[in-house]
Amino acid sequence: MQSTFRSVAIVGKYMDTAALQQMQSDLTRLAHHLLAKGLHVCVEANTAAYVEQEGFEQASLEQIGSKADLVIVMGGDGTMLSVGRALRETGVPLIGINRGRLGFLTDLQTDQMLDEIDEILQGHFQLESRMLLHSVVTRAGSQVLPVVALNDVVIKSAFRLIELEVHVDGQFVSRQRSDGLILTTPTGTTAYGLSAGGPIMHPDLEAISIVPISPHTLSYRPITVPADSVIEVIVVSAADAQMSYDGQGQFPLAAGDHVRIARAEQSIRLVHPQDYCYFDMLRNKLNWG
Template sequence: MKSQFRHVALIGKYHAQGSRFALEEIANFLHTQGCEVTLEAETASNTGLTQYPVLDVAGVGAHCDLALVVGGDGTMLGIGRQLAQFGVPLVGINQGRLGFITDIAFDDFQTALEPMLRGEFEEDRRWMMQAKVVRDGRCVFDATAMNDVVVNRGATAGMVELRVEVDGRFVANQRADGLIIASPTGSTAYALSAGGPLIHPSISGWVLVPIAPHTLSNRPIVLSDAGEITVEIVAGRDASANFDMQSLASLLHGDRITVRRSEFQMCFLHPKGWSYFDTLRKKLHWNEGVA
């Protein structure tokens, strides 16, 4: 049966060992399925693969109807943030470690991809986060995140004091090492390490997780993603804000970090029969020790 996807972009974690071989093997397979294959520009320039057409991210968004991402979750999040505005669906082939959203093992890619290219897949849409840092009434940093927005204390300083508001309503002043605002996708990342709950990706919510809070009764809380969260720097030195892999260092007292739901979603495609719970069991080793 002919592929449902005519034009497929390949994006790779090009500094990973064996990435060139993996990309070539996947490209050859896609050709056998009748797909036109294009390499994303940075992937092409860093792997030295010259036998395929090349497009920048905007070109991929305009001309391709599927993006295959070969790498780990970080690679997927980096390109996914850029492609979300174009609505291009993403398939992840895992060459990283955990792989919560790059869930197809490289050794199994042909078996998994063949039916997916025919249209047999599970669609998984996830809202992104839009965040900005406002200083003296002026936006000094604006970023989109998929996993989380994190306010951290300085490397050598003590705790930071943060004022938290939801939809303009005061929630609490808290002293801690920092604060994580995580999406359901990010609930399996830093927020999980800090003691936050797992949130199923179908839930329209965020989790607010303090990092080593001074008051032990300050616990994680799940909030609707329909509102706006604001975090103001009240006290503490050298605080920073991180939006997935994007950072703004040296926040000042009075700086306000606001987070709201983005207008864009990432669209992941998984093999037919994929289950979020299967992923959790596998990646978090929930079934170890069970007879």
């Protein structure tokens, strides 16, 4: 059967040399398998140094979106998050091979990856769209740090309570003293938001969850709003507050900063095996029994 995808890119845990060394044999095995099927194979530049195989093209992460119609990511959820953000403008779908810990976003395991990749190449897969968040900080009238997140945008202090004021669509919601606040997509509700007592939202939902981190007043509870809401968080007192996105970037905040969070214009597409079930994934990853 002819492959649904003709050009396939491979991205390993490209910012971690030690991890790439550990997965070298699996990367090589995957590249050899795809090349043997007559596919055009493109390997991310940092990853390519650890692929013992000729016949593939090298490209930067930014170039891959225009060269491939499927991207295979070998790593953990963190790698999937960064690759998804980098390729969001292209719409190219991603499939993950888990070389991390829990792997909520990486469906395949290395011992079965070739058989499962073959099924996907033959058109036996599910395709799913995941929403993103766009955040920007306004300081003294100027916009700084526009970022996009697949999981969450987090405003927090490491050691002291901070005071935050929350507005949704221009309406005042609350003023709270807490360790911080998590603004999360449905994808991100199984990440930091879950640890902070937030709800798990099915990824088909279009919503944003606002989850307080250790609020000083225990009546402050998580609240979920429609995905088209515009959320504004005003930093009243900052202490050592900072903002992060997907747990991968940090930016110090100051009193008076306004953080605007809304749904991003782009989304990312994930490829799942044909028999993928979200509830099976939750049960296995969270040990529900």
